[in-house]
Amino acid sequence: MLTEQHSEALAVWALRNRIWDYLVKPLTPLDLRRSVENSLSMRYGGQYGQRDNPIPPDLRFYKLHRKVTLPAEYFVENHYHEKIYEEHVAQLCGMKTCVFSRAFKKEHGTTFRRYLLEYRISKARELLRRPEVLVRDIAYTVGFRDPSYFTRIFRRIVGVSPLRYHERHAECEGNRKNLHHRDHHSGGYPNR
Structure with missing residues:
Protein backbone atom coordinates (compact mmCIF):
# COMPACT_ATOMS: atom_id res chain seq x y z
CA MET A 1 0.00 0.00 0.00
CA ARG A 60 10.94 -7.45 7.46
CA PHE A 61 10.83 -3.79 8.33
CA TYR A 62 12.15 -1.18 5.96
CA LYS A 63 12.75 2.33 7.15
CA LEU A 64 10.06 4.64 5.87
CA HIS A 65 11.62 7.72 4.35
CA ARG A 66 9.70 10.77 5.37
CA LYS A 67 10.61 14.35 5.89
CA VAL A 68 11.05 15.18 9.54
CA THR A 69 10.72 18.88 8.70
CA LEU A 70 7.34 18.53 6.98
CA PRO A 71 5.58 20.45 9.79
CA ALA A 72 7.92 23.36 9.07
CA GLU A 73 6.86 23.41 5.41
CA TYR A 74 3.18 23.45 6.36
CA PHE A 75 3.79 26.16 8.93
CA VAL A 76 5.57 28.39 6.40
CA GLU A 77 2.77 27.88 3.85
CA ASN A 78 0.15 28.99 6.35
CA HIS A 79 2.05 31.67 8.31
CA TYR A 80 4.60 33.16 5.88
CA HIS A 81 3.01 36.61 6.27
CA GLU A 82 3.67 36.58 10.04
CA LYS A 83 6.90 36.94 11.99
CA ILE A 84 8.39 33.44 12.16
CA TYR A 85 10.99 32.34 14.68
CA GLU A 86 13.12 29.35 13.78
CA GLU A 87 13.07 28.19 17.42
CA HIS A 88 9.27 27.97 17.32
CA VAL A 89 9.28 26.02 14.04
CA ALA A 90 11.91 23.66 15.44
CA GLN A 91 9.62 22.98 18.41
CA LEU A 92 6.78 22.20 16.00
CA CYS A 93 9.02 19.54 14.49
CA GLY A 94 9.91 18.23 17.95
CA MET A 95 13.56 19.25 17.73
CA LYS A 96 16.07 21.63 19.23
CA THR A 97 16.98 24.52 16.95
CA CYS A 98 20.47 23.25 16.06
CA VAL A 99 19.16 19.75 15.24
CA PHE A 100 16.30 21.25 13.21
CA SER A 101 18.73 23.46 11.26
CA ARG A 102 20.86 20.48 10.24
CA ALA A 103 17.83 18.33 9.36
CA PHE A 104 16.23 21.12 7.34
CA LYS A 105 19.44 21.80 5.42
CA LYS A 106 19.85 18.07 4.71
CA GLU A 107 16.27 17.67 3.43
CA HIS A 108 15.95 20.93 1.50
CA GLY A 109 19.52 21.76 0.51
CA THR A 110 19.17 25.23 2.00
CA THR A 111 18.82 26.85 5.39
CA PHE A 112 15.42 27.48 6.95
CA ARG A 113 15.97 31.26 6.77
CA ARG A 114 16.77 31.07 3.05
CA TYR A 115 13.77 28.77 2.43
CA LEU A 116 11.48 31.25 4.21
CA LEU A 117 12.87 34.20 2.24
CA GLU A 118 12.49 32.38 -1.07
CA TYR A 119 8.95 31.30 -0.18
CA ARG A 120 7.99 34.88 0.67
CA ILE A 121 9.55 36.16 -2.54
CA SER A 122 7.65 33.54 -4.58
CA LYS A 123 4.41 34.77 -2.99
CA ALA A 124 5.43 38.35 -3.74
CA ARG A 125 6.03 37.43 -7.38
CA GLU A 126 2.53 35.95 -7.59
CA LEU A 127 1.02 39.14 -6.22
CA LEU A 128 3.17 41.42 -8.38
CA ARG A 129 1.75 39.79 -11.53
CA ARG A 130 -1.61 41.32 -10.69
CA PRO A 131 -1.96 44.81 -12.20
CA GLU A 132 -4.26 46.12 -9.46
CA VAL A 133 -1.84 45.61 -6.54
CA LEU A 134 0.34 48.35 -5.12
CA VAL A 135 4.01 47.44 -4.91
CA ARG A 136 4.48 49.22 -1.58
CA ASP A 137 1.90 46.95 0.07
CA ILE A 138 3.44 43.67 -1.09
CA ALA A 139 6.34 43.69 1.39
CA TYR A 140 4.01 43.71 4.39
CA THR A 141 1.59 41.26 2.78
CA VAL A 142 4.24 38.55 2.42
CA GLY A 143 5.83 38.99 5.84
CA PHE A 144 8.55 41.61 5.45
CA ARG A 145 8.53 44.42 8.01
CA ASP A 146 10.94 46.67 6.11
CA PRO A 147 10.14 47.58 2.46
CA SER A 148 13.75 48.48 1.65
CA TYR A 149 14.95 45.09 2.96
CA PHE A 150 12.22 43.43 0.88
CA THR A 151 13.43 45.32 -2.21
CA ARG A 152 17.07 44.26 -1.61
CA ILE A 153 16.15 40.60 -1.09
CA PHE A 154 13.75 40.59 -4.06
CA ARG A 155 16.42 42.10 -6.33
CA ARG A 156 19.03 39.60 -5.08
CA ILE A 157 16.77 36.56 -5.69
CA VAL A 158 14.82 37.65 -8.80
CA GLY A 159 17.35 39.92 -10.48
CA VAL A 160 15.13 43.00 -10.82
CA SER A 161 13.40 45.34 -8.40
CA PRO A 162 9.82 44.60 -7.32
CA LEU A 163 8.65 47.74 -9.12
CA ARG A 164 10.27 46.71 -12.41
CA TYR A 165 8.95 43.16 -12.04
CA HIS A 166 5.45 44.52 -11.44
CA GLU A 167 5.67 46.85 -14.45
CA ARG A 168 6.76 44.03 -16.76
CA HIS A 169 4.20 41.50 -15.61
CA ALA A 170 1.27 43.87 -15.12
CA GLU A 171 1.90 45.17 -18.65
CA CYS A 172 1.84 41.61 -20.02
CA GLU A 173 -1.33 40.82 -18.06
CA GLY A 174 -2.97 44.01 -19.33
CA ASN A 175 -2.08 43.16 -22.94
CA ARG A 176 -3.53 39.68 -22.51
CA LYS A 177 -6.79 41.09 -21.18
CA ASN A 178 -6.96 43.64 -24.01
CA LEU A 179 -6.43 40.93 -26.61
CA HIS A 180 -9.13 38.79 -25.02
CA HIS A 181 -11.50 41.77 -24.85
CA ARG A 182 -10.81 42.79 -28.47
CA ASP A 183 -11.18 39.24 -29.80
CA HIS A 184 -14.37 38.76 -27.82
CA HIS A 185 -15.99 41.93 -29.21
CA SER A 186 -14.78 41.57 -32.79
CA GLY A 187 -16.16 38.07 -33.14
CA GLY A 188 -12.71 36.53 -32.86
CA TYR A 189 -11.54 37.84 -36.24
CA PRO A 190 -8.46 40.04 -36.40
CA ASN A 191 -8.84 43.51 -37.87
CA ARG A 192 -7.61 43.77 -41.45
Missing part, protein backbone atom coordinates in the same frame (compact mmCIF):
# COMPACT_ATOMS: atom_id res chain seq x y z
CA LEU A 2 1.37 3.40 -0.99
CA THR A 3 0.17 6.54 0.78
CA GLU A 4 1.17 10.19 0.95
CA GLN A 5 0.63 10.70 4.66
CA HIS A 6 1.35 8.34 7.51
CA SER A 7 -1.26 7.88 10.17
CA GLU A 8 -1.48 5.26 12.87
CA ALA A 9 -5.13 4.55 12.06
CA LEU A 10 -4.34 3.89 8.41
CA ALA A 11 -1.43 1.61 9.33
CA VAL A 12 -3.64 -0.41 11.69
CA TRP A 13 -6.35 -0.65 9.02
CA ALA A 14 -3.78 -1.86 6.46
CA LEU A 15 -2.46 -4.57 8.78
CA ARG A 16 -5.96 -5.73 9.67
CA ASN A 17 -6.67 -6.08 5.97
CA ARG A 18 -3.50 -8.14 5.51
CA ILE A 19 -1.59 -5.43 3.65
CA TRP A 20 1.97 -6.19 4.63
CA ASP A 21 3.86 -3.47 2.77
CA TYR A 22 2.82 -0.05 4.02
CA LEU A 23 4.85 2.58 2.17
CA VAL A 24 4.77 6.34 2.69
CA LYS A 25 5.68 8.72 -0.14
CA PRO A 26 8.26 9.88 -0.97
CA LEU A 27 10.08 6.59 -1.09
CA THR A 28 13.34 5.58 -2.66
CA PRO A 29 13.58 3.32 -5.70
CA LEU A 30 15.30 0.78 -3.43
CA ASP A 31 12.31 0.67 -1.07
CA LEU A 32 9.94 0.24 -4.01
CA ARG A 33 12.08 -2.56 -5.47
CA ARG A 34 12.20 -4.33 -2.10
CA SER A 35 8.44 -4.08 -1.77
CA VAL A 36 7.86 -5.53 -5.25
CA GLU A 37 10.36 -8.32 -4.61
CA ASN A 38 8.70 -9.14 -1.29
CA SER A 39 5.26 -9.26 -2.91
CA LEU A 40 6.47 -11.49 -5.73
CA SER A 41 8.34 -13.69 -3.27
CA MET A 42 5.20 -14.14 -1.19
CA ARG A 43 3.07 -14.83 -4.26
CA TYR A 44 5.42 -17.40 -5.81
CA GLY A 45 6.41 -19.17 -2.61
CA GLY A 46 9.75 -17.49 -2.01
CA GLN A 47 11.25 -18.39 -5.38
CA TYR A 48 11.49 -14.88 -6.80
CA GLY A 49 14.58 -12.81 -6.01
CA GLN A 50 15.57 -15.04 -3.11
CA ARG A 51 18.30 -13.59 -0.92
CA ASP A 52 20.24 -14.91 2.06
CA ASN A 53 18.01 -12.97 4.44
CA PRO A 54 16.72 -15.28 7.19
CA ILE A 55 13.83 -12.95 8.08
CA PRO A 56 10.64 -13.80 6.16
CA PRO A 57 9.61 -11.00 3.78
CA ASP A 58 6.35 -10.30 5.61
CA LEU A 59 8.23 -9.71 8.87
Whole structure:
Protein backbone atom coordinates (compact mmCIF):
# COMPACT_ATOMS: atom_id res chain seq x y z
CA MET A 1 0.00 0.00 0.00
CA LEU A 2 1.37 3.40 -0.99
CA THR A 3 0.17 6.54 0.78
CA GLU A 4 1.17 10.19 0.95
CA GLN A 5 0.63 10.70 4.66
CA HIS A 6 1.35 8.34 7.51
CA SER A 7 -1.26 7.88 10.17
CA GLU A 8 -1.48 5.26 12.87
CA ALA A 9 -5.13 4.55 12.06
CA LEU A 10 -4.34 3.89 8.41
CA ALA A 11 -1.43 1.61 9.33
CA VAL A 12 -3.64 -0.41 11.69
CA TRP A 13 -6.35 -0.65 9.02
CA ALA A 14 -3.78 -1.86 6.46
CA LEU A 15 -2.46 -4.57 8.78
CA ARG A 16 -5.96 -5.73 9.67
CA ASN A 17 -6.67 -6.08 5.97
CA ARG A 18 -3.50 -8.14 5.51
CA ILE A 19 -1.59 -5.43 3.65
CA TRP A 20 1.97 -6.19 4.63
CA ASP A 21 3.86 -3.47 2.77
CA TYR A 22 2.82 -0.05 4.02
CA LEU A 23 4.85 2.58 2.17
CA VAL A 24 4.77 6.34 2.69
CA LYS A 25 5.68 8.72 -0.14
CA PRO A 26 8.26 9.88 -0.97
CA LEU A 27 10.08 6.59 -1.09
CA THR A 28 13.34 5.58 -2.66
CA PRO A 29 13.58 3.32 -5.70
CA LEU A 30 15.30 0.78 -3.43
CA ASP A 31 12.31 0.67 -1.07
CA LEU A 32 9.94 0.24 -4.01
CA ARG A 33 12.08 -2.56 -5.47
CA ARG A 34 12.20 -4.33 -2.10
CA SER A 35 8.44 -4.08 -1.77
CA VAL A 36 7.86 -5.53 -5.25
CA GLU A 37 10.36 -8.32 -4.61
CA ASN A 38 8.70 -9.14 -1.29
CA SER A 39 5.26 -9.26 -2.91
CA LEU A 40 6.47 -11.49 -5.73
CA SER A 41 8.34 -13.69 -3.27
CA MET A 42 5.20 -14.14 -1.19
CA ARG A 43 3.07 -14.83 -4.26
CA TYR A 44 5.42 -17.40 -5.81
CA GLY A 45 6.41 -19.17 -2.61
CA GLY A 46 9.75 -17.49 -2.01
CA GLN A 47 11.25 -18.39 -5.38
CA TYR A 48 11.49 -14.88 -6.80
CA GLY A 49 14.58 -12.81 -6.01
CA GLN A 50 15.57 -15.04 -3.11
CA ARG A 51 18.30 -13.59 -0.92
CA ASP A 52 20.24 -14.91 2.06
CA ASN A 53 18.01 -12.97 4.44
CA PRO A 54 16.72 -15.28 7.19
CA ILE A 55 13.83 -12.95 8.08
CA PRO A 56 10.64 -13.80 6.16
CA PRO A 57 9.61 -11.00 3.78
CA ASP A 58 6.35 -10.30 5.61
CA LEU A 59 8.23 -9.71 8.87
CA ARG A 60 10.94 -7.45 7.46
CA PHE A 61 10.83 -3.79 8.33
CA TYR A 62 12.15 -1.18 5.96
CA LYS A 63 12.75 2.33 7.15
CA LEU A 64 10.06 4.64 5.87
CA HIS A 65 11.62 7.72 4.35
CA ARG A 66 9.70 10.77 5.37
CA LYS A 67 10.61 14.35 5.89
CA VAL A 68 11.05 15.18 9.54
CA THR A 69 10.72 18.88 8.70
CA LEU A 70 7.34 18.53 6.98
CA PRO A 71 5.58 20.45 9.79
CA ALA A 72 7.92 23.36 9.07
CA GLU A 73 6.86 23.41 5.41
CA TYR A 74 3.18 23.45 6.36
CA PHE A 75 3.79 26.16 8.93
CA VAL A 76 5.57 28.39 6.40
CA GLU A 77 2.77 27.88 3.85
CA ASN A 78 0.15 28.99 6.35
CA HIS A 79 2.05 31.67 8.31
CA TYR A 80 4.60 33.16 5.88
CA HIS A 81 3.01 36.61 6.27
CA GLU A 82 3.67 36.58 10.04
CA LYS A 83 6.90 36.94 11.99
CA ILE A 84 8.39 33.44 12.16
CA TYR A 85 10.99 32.34 14.68
CA GLU A 86 13.12 29.35 13.78
CA GLU A 87 13.07 28.19 17.42
CA HIS A 88 9.27 27.97 17.32
CA VAL A 89 9.28 26.02 14.04
CA ALA A 90 11.91 23.66 15.44
CA GLN A 91 9.62 22.98 18.41
CA LEU A 92 6.78 22.20 16.00
CA CYS A 93 9.02 19.54 14.49
CA GLY A 94 9.91 18.23 17.95
CA MET A 95 13.56 19.25 17.73
CA LYS A 96 16.07 21.63 19.23
CA THR A 97 16.98 24.52 16.95
CA CYS A 98 20.47 23.25 16.06
CA VAL A 99 19.16 19.75 15.24
CA PHE A 100 16.30 21.25 13.21
CA SER A 101 18.73 23.46 11.26
CA ARG A 102 20.86 20.48 10.24
CA ALA A 103 17.83 18.33 9.36
CA PHE A 104 16.23 21.12 7.34
CA LYS A 105 19.44 21.80 5.42
CA LYS A 106 19.85 18.07 4.71
CA GLU A 107 16.27 17.67 3.43
CA HIS A 108 15.95 20.93 1.50
CA GLY A 109 19.52 21.76 0.51
CA THR A 110 19.17 25.23 2.00
CA THR A 111 18.82 26.85 5.39
CA PHE A 112 15.42 27.48 6.95
CA ARG A 113 15.97 31.26 6.77
CA ARG A 114 16.77 31.07 3.05
CA TYR A 115 13.77 28.77 2.43
CA LEU A 116 11.48 31.25 4.21
CA LEU A 117 12.87 34.20 2.24
CA GLU A 118 12.49 32.38 -1.07
CA TYR A 119 8.95 31.30 -0.18
CA ARG A 120 7.99 34.88 0.67
CA ILE A 121 9.55 36.16 -2.54
CA SER A 122 7.65 33.54 -4.58
CA LYS A 123 4.41 34.77 -2.99
CA ALA A 124 5.43 38.35 -3.74
CA ARG A 125 6.03 37.43 -7.38
CA GLU A 126 2.53 35.95 -7.59
CA LEU A 127 1.02 39.14 -6.22
CA LEU A 128 3.17 41.42 -8.38
CA ARG A 129 1.75 39.79 -11.53
CA ARG A 130 -1.61 41.32 -10.69
CA PRO A 131 -1.96 44.81 -12.20
CA GLU A 132 -4.26 46.12 -9.46
CA VAL A 133 -1.84 45.61 -6.54
CA LEU A 134 0.34 48.35 -5.12
CA VAL A 135 4.01 47.44 -4.91
CA ARG A 136 4.48 49.22 -1.58
CA ASP A 137 1.90 46.95 0.07
CA ILE A 138 3.44 43.67 -1.09
CA ALA A 139 6.34 43.69 1.39
CA TYR A 140 4.01 43.71 4.39
CA THR A 141 1.59 41.26 2.78
CA VAL A 142 4.24 38.55 2.42
CA GLY A 143 5.83 38.99 5.84
CA PHE A 144 8.55 41.61 5.45
CA ARG A 145 8.53 44.42 8.01
CA ASP A 146 10.94 46.67 6.11
CA PRO A 147 10.14 47.58 2.46
CA SER A 148 13.75 48.48 1.65
CA TYR A 149 14.95 45.09 2.96
CA PHE A 150 12.22 43.43 0.88
CA THR A 151 13.43 45.32 -2.21
CA ARG A 152 17.07 44.26 -1.61
CA ILE A 153 16.15 40.60 -1.09
CA PHE A 154 13.75 40.59 -4.06
CA ARG A 155 16.42 42.10 -6.33
CA ARG A 156 19.03 39.60 -5.08
CA ILE A 157 16.77 36.56 -5.69
CA VAL A 158 14.82 37.65 -8.80
CA GLY A 159 17.35 39.92 -10.48
CA VAL A 160 15.13 43.00 -10.82
CA SER A 161 13.40 45.34 -8.40
CA PRO A 162 9.82 44.60 -7.32
CA LEU A 163 8.65 47.74 -9.12
CA ARG A 164 10.27 46.71 -12.41
CA TYR A 165 8.95 43.16 -12.04
CA HIS A 166 5.45 44.52 -11.44
CA GLU A 167 5.67 46.85 -14.45
CA ARG A 168 6.76 44.03 -16.76
CA HIS A 169 4.20 41.50 -15.61
CA ALA A 170 1.27 43.87 -15.12
CA GLU A 171 1.90 45.17 -18.65
CA CYS A 172 1.84 41.61 -20.02
CA GLU A 173 -1.33 40.82 -18.06
CA GLY A 174 -2.97 44.01 -19.33
CA ASN A 175 -2.08 43.16 -22.94
CA ARG A 176 -3.53 39.68 -22.51
CA LYS A 177 -6.79 41.09 -21.18
CA ASN A 178 -6.96 43.64 -24.01
CA LEU A 179 -6.43 40.93 -26.61
CA HIS A 180 -9.13 38.79 -25.02
CA HIS A 181 -11.50 41.77 -24.85
CA ARG A 182 -10.81 42.79 -28.47
CA ASP A 183 -11.18 39.24 -29.80
CA HIS A 184 -14.37 38.76 -27.82
CA HIS A 185 -15.99 41.93 -29.21
CA SER A 186 -14.78 41.57 -32.79
CA GLY A 187 -16.16 38.07 -33.14
CA GLY A 188 -12.71 36.53 -32.86
CA TYR A 189 -11.54 37.84 -36.24
CA PRO A 190 -8.46 40.04 -36.40
CA ASN A 191 -8.84 43.51 -37.87
CA ARG A 192 -7.61 43.77 -41.45
